Amino acid sequence: MITREEMFSKEELIIAKKLYELLIKENFGEVNIEVAFREGKAVRVESESIVLQFYFYEKSRECEAQIHITSMLLKNGMSRKGIGKKIISTIFDTCNELGMALLIVGIINDGWIDSLIRNGAREVNLEGSERDVYIDPNSWKI
Numbered sequence: 001m002i003t004r005e006e007m008f009s010k011e012e013l014i015i016a017k018k019l020y021e022l023l024i025k026e027n028f029g030e031v032n033i034e035v036a037f038r039e040g041k042a043v044r045v046e047s048e049s050i051v052l053q054f055y056f057y058e059k060s061r062e063c064e065a066q067i068h069i070t071s072m073l074l075k076n077g078m079s080r081k082g083i084g085k086k087i088i089s090t091i092f093d094t095c096n097e098l099g100m101a102l103l104i105v106g107i108i109n110d111g112w113i114d115s116l117i118r119n120g121a122r123e124v125n126l127e128g129s130e131r132d133v134y135i136d137p138n139s140w141k142i
Contacts, residue, residue: 011098049076065100092135102135
């Protein structure tokens with residue numbers, strides 16, 4: 001039998017715990033966290049007010065360990081209140097502490113990309129993706 005500690009790295013558990021605490025604090029209701037193993041380790045966080053999906057990628061010869069946020073949907077009046085940026089900042093701060101990079105990939109909302117760039121994100125082009133941003137530790141601000 002595989003234990004939770006064997007399924008998840010220490011870093012993944014730290015990020016999941018901090019994200020869960022933020023969502024409870026912001027009154028997102030009952031939060032369900034699911035994990036799937038695809039090309040990376042996919043984590044899907046869902047409640048009545050949010051759907052958030054991201055992937056963990058381990059360090060390789062080509063790049064540092066990374067998290068790619070692939071989907072974030074705020075529902076039930078939770079959008080346009082700065083909560084999305086708080087979620088990103090929570091994940092970013094933890095990634096920064098752990099020496100991981102944070103990217104948001106496949107963004108289709110131009111207004112959200114512009115907002116992220118105004119807050120210090122840098123637009124990058126990953127192969128096979130729409131528009132992507134890198135949350136740059138030297139310029140990200142909330």
